Amino acid sequence: xxxxxxxxxxRWFWYAILTVxxxxxxxxxxxxGSEEIPSEVSLFVQNAGMVPLALIILTGxxxxxxxxxxxxxxxxxxxxxxxxxxxxxxxAYRSGxxxxxxxxxxxxxxxxxxxxxxxx
Numbered sequence: 001x002x003x004x005x006x007x008x009x010x011r012w013f014w015y016a017i018l019t020v021x022x023x024x025x026x027x028x029x030x031x032x033g034s035e036e037i038p039s040e041v042s043l044f045v046q047n048a049g050m051v052p053l054a055l056i057i058l059t060g061x062x063x064x065x066x067x068x069x070x071x072x073x074x075x076x077x078x079x080x081x082x083x084x085x086x087x088x089x090x091x092a093y094r095s096g097x098x099x100x101x102x103x104x105x106x107x108x109x110x111x112x113x114x115x116x117x118x119x120x
Contacts, residue, residue, distance in 0.1 A: 030090065031099045039090035043083060 007013040092102045
């Protein structure tokens with residue numbers, strides 16, 4: 001029998017586990033918040049919550065390299081698309097969708113990513 005503990009020794013594995021935990025908590029809190037406040041307010045407050053982290057990154061020297069304009073444009077487009085996606089997710093939660101079903105259904109997005117190269 002092969003040793004499957006090799007992944008436990010790599011930092012990427014633990015970062016991936018933290019991502020799963022973070023995204024699960026994000027989905028749960030997003031659902032709970034969407035029951036209490038409108039979608040647009042929720043999106044604004046969620047993004048406002050990222051400001052302290054952005055300030056830490058800027059002042060902590062983590063963002064020393066500004067990067068290319070193309071990279072910045074892609075990142076801004078990513079933020080816009082993500083914001084639209086979050087608004088759609090909030091609409092799904094607010095319309096009475098079951099949190100478990102909505103979260104699993106929306107997590108199928110890698111299928112779109114997988115199909116895009118074949119369509120282009």
